[in-house]
Amino acid sequence: MTSLPTAEDLSRRAREAAERCGVDLAASAGDRPVTSPVNGEVLISVRWQSRSDADAAVRKATEAFGEWRTVPAPVRGALVRRLGELLREHKEDLATLVSLEVGKITSEALGEVQEMIDICEFAVGLSRQLYGRTIASERPGHRLSESYHPLGVVGVISAFNFPVAVWSWNTAIALVCGDPVVWKPSELAPLSALASAALLDRAIAETGAPANLSQVVIGGADVGEALVGNRGIALLSATGSTRMGRAVGPRVADRFGRSLLELGGNNAAVVTPSADLDLATRGIVFSAAGTAGQRCTTLRRVIAHESVIASLLDRVASAYRSLPIGSPLDAGTLVGPLISDSAYKSMQDALLAARQQGGEIIAGGSRRLAEAAPGAFYVEPAIVRMTEQTDIVRQETFAPILFVLPYSTIDQAIALNNDVPQGLSSSIFTSDLGEAERFLGPDGSDCGIANVNIGTSGAEIGGAFGGEKETGGGRESGSDAWRAYMRRATNTINFSGALPLAQGVKFDI
Ligand code: UN1
Numbered sequence: 117m118t119s120l121p122t123a124e125d126l127s128r129r130a131r132e133a134a135e136r137c138g139v140d141l142a143a144s145a146g147d148r149p150v151t152s153p154v155n156g157e158v159l160i161s162v163r164w165q166s167r168s169d170a171d172a173a174v175r176k177a178t179e180a181f182g183e184w185r186t187v188p189a190p191v192r193g194a195l196v197r198r199l200g201e202l203l204r205e206h207k208e209d210l211a212t213l214v215s216l217e218v219g220k221i222t223s224e225a226l227g228e229v230q231e232m233i234d235i236c237e238f239a240v241g242l243s244r245q246l247y248g249r250t251i252a253s254e255r256p257g258h259r260l261s262e263s264y265h266p267l268g269v270v271g272v273i274s275a276f277n278f279p280v281a282v283w284s285w286n287t288a289i290a291l292v293c294g295d296p297v298v299w300k301p302s303e304l305a306p307l308s309a310l311a312s313a314a315l316l317d318r319a320i321a322e323t324g325a326p327a328n329l330s331q332v333v334i335g336g337a338d339v340g341e342a343l344v345g346n347r348g349i350a351l352l353s354a355t356g357s358t359r360m361g362r363a364v365g366p367r368v369a370d371r372f373g374r375s376l377l378e379l380g381g382n383n384a385a386v387v388t389p390s391a392d393l394d395l396a397t398r399g400i401v402f403s404a405a406g407t408a409g410q411r412c413t414t415l416r417r418v419i420a421h422e423s424v425i426a427s428l429l430d431r432v433a434s435a436y437r438s439l440p441i442g443s444p445l446d447a448g449t450l451v452g453p454l455i456s457d458s459a460y461k462s463m464q465d466a467l468l469a470a471r472q473q474g475g476e477i478i479a480g481g482s483r484r485l486a487e488a489a490p491g492a493f494y495v496e497p498a499i500v501r502m503t504e505q506t507d508i509v510r511q512e513t514f515a516p517i518l519f520v521l522p523y524s525t526i527d528q529a530i531a532l533n534n535d536v537p538q539g540l541s542s543s544i545f546t547s548d549l550g551e552a553e554r555f556l557g558p559d560g561s562d563c564g565i566a567n568v569n570i571g572t573s574g575a576e577i578g579g580a581f582g583g584e585k586e587t588g589g590g591r592e593s594g595s596d597a598w599r600a601y602m603r604r605a606t607n608t609i610n611f612s613g614a615l616p617l618a619q620g621v622k623f624d625i
Contacts, residue, residue: 156491193243257612266294377588409516
């Protein structure tokens with residue numbers, strides 16, 4: 117059985133890792149306790165900032181914008197290159213903080229920091245590729261082209277489950293696009309945020325970039341609201357619940373700001389008769405139980421063909437029964453704790469509702485280590501067999517519950533995949549090319565991410581990340597997601613010496 121570390125041990129590890137990253141712990145000390153989900157005890161206490169601190173941060177960032185927007189993009193890339201190097205150097209420190217503050221197992225915490233390094237590399241390359249188009253003009257002696265210019269200050273509101281990677285996706289891209297960033301991290305992970313911001317500050321100082329380019333404001337909902345309402349924030353990138361997005365989106369739109377929303381997911385995998393069931397099992401277990409079911413890309417539904425459902429369920433349930441659950445700091449653990457008591461309560465409520473709606477719990481659901489750590493919430497990931505896609509299946513519960521549903525035709529499977537309010541990620545396990553292409557096609561999965569023969573989680577940074585419907589429609593990270601961080605200008609240049617009007621209009625004076 118796993119043994120949980122003491123509060124002193126965790127606190128010491130957190131302080132040392134934060135200090136190595138350059139965090140001034142005395143300056144950030146305050147009266148707000150940060151609890152580690154690893155043992156349910158207080159890790160450290162920090163000072164929360166206020167709404168007016170958030171407004172001051174936006175003012176400072178706006179000043180930095182004035183300078184940064186005219187620095188050539190490849191020179192801006194040099195700052196992000198340095199950030200990537202520092203992240204590489206402090207990969208373990210940052211991963212330790214992520215494990216301590218949000219309970220990720222070491223390998224996944226290191227993976228989160230690797231995403232940060234990867235996006236820095238992507239952004240450095242991008243800094244020489246912020247391409248506009250040259251467009252054929254209908255008029256002689258005219259050139260039509262488009263330019264991308266820096267947009268303004270980017271506000272980032274991030275969630276506990278990817279406490280640093282989501283900031284880095286936004287920040288690496290924003291910086292090469294010429295935009296400063298004001299960050300309101302999750303109040304549950306302030307040290308991870310302060311450490312990431314300290315590394316960026318160091319990169320800024322070393323490369324001679326404007327000091328105020330990066331601002332972090334530690335605080336609660338009022339700080340987030342201040343950013344949402346502040347006209348100085350040109351783009352607000354917010355990750356969290358659909359409820360949060362519903363509050364944020366219209367308020368930013370009301371002031372004609374841009375928003376980029378990454379909200380809930382309710383991701384499904386379709387397992388067809390031709391699927392390799394061993395591969396499917398591995399893909400399903402990683403996506404459903406990994407990160408203790410707390411990714412927005414977590415697999416929440418399996419839609420299995422009626423000819424394979426029994427055999428698939430046997431395999432997945434047997435893998436679930438042997439999952440090592442315990443301290444995320446122990447080598448070998450695959451499932452760490454839930455973030456909080458309220459996450460545990462939501463899981464129990466959802467399991468109860470599922471039973472009431474005809475579900476049968478096939479595996480898991482019980483709490484572990486409650487005696488060793490009454491304030492920590494370790495759970496056995498649960499599998500629930502459903503006959504129908506009821507209300508509780510259509511909701512996102514941010515905990516490891518995997519609903520398994522049968523289907524008989526591929527049309528029915530796709531309809532079930534799409535019949536939820538969210539549209540983030542999806543996958544199909546099949547050896548049938550026709551089925552795979554159908555799933556990826558225009559009348560297939562309606563999600564922003566659709567995969568074949570891998571699970572729903574663990575996307576690479578090179579693709580655009582985001583989803584449709586209640587997931588919010590935003591795209592961040594790779595591909596051309598950078599366009600959201602820039603303003604586009606269409607330019608018509610007349611070198612003809614005459615003034616022909618477009619559309620053949622005559623206006624002779
Ligand atoms: C999230 O859960 O907010 O695709 C992001 C994934 C990760 C990112 C998840 N690369 O699972």
